[in-house]
Amino acid sequence: MTTETQDxxxxxAALLKGHRExxxxxxxxxxxxxxxxxxxxxxxxxxxxxxxLPPSDPTRETAQIARLEDLAEQADLDPxxxxxxxxxxxxxxxxxxxxxxx
Numbered sequence: 001m002t003t004e005t006q007d008x009x010x011x012x013a014a015l016l017k018g019h020r021e022x023x024x025x026x027x028x029x030x031x032x033x034x035x036x037x038x039x040x041x042x043x044x045x046x047x048x049x050x051x052x053l054p055p056s057d058p059t060r061e062t063a064q065i066a067r068l069e070d071l072a073e074q075a076d077l078d079p080x081x082x083x084x085x086x087x088x089x090x091x092x093x094x095x096x097x098x099x100x101x102x
Contacts, residue, residue: 038093045097055097061090 006014048055065086072082 034089037089038096041093042096042100045093045100048097049100055101056090056094064090 045055047053065083068082068086069079072079
């Protein structure tokens with residue numbers, strides 16, 4: 001039986017299942033991507049600590065937020081959400097960098 005001949009509830013359930021499977025795959029991509037990102041930011045933190053550089057770089061952070069806002073608009077994602085998300089990540093990275101300097 002094809003989705004065209006199914007009753008509306010069964011068709012909706014099949015569509016919902018497909019969306020949820022895609023969401024699950026995207027969640028995995030996000031987690032692995034964040035893991036990879038934090039591996040690099042940990043290395044940056046170690047370099048900063050070794051060379052007595054400050055844990056944060058406000059100029060870069062400002063540029064990154066502007067860049068992410070542009071990307072969010074291109075991706076049809078709420079720029080305020082993207083900015084809040086990046087701010088959260090930046091604060092976590094700075095926290096890690098400060099740990100390296102202790």
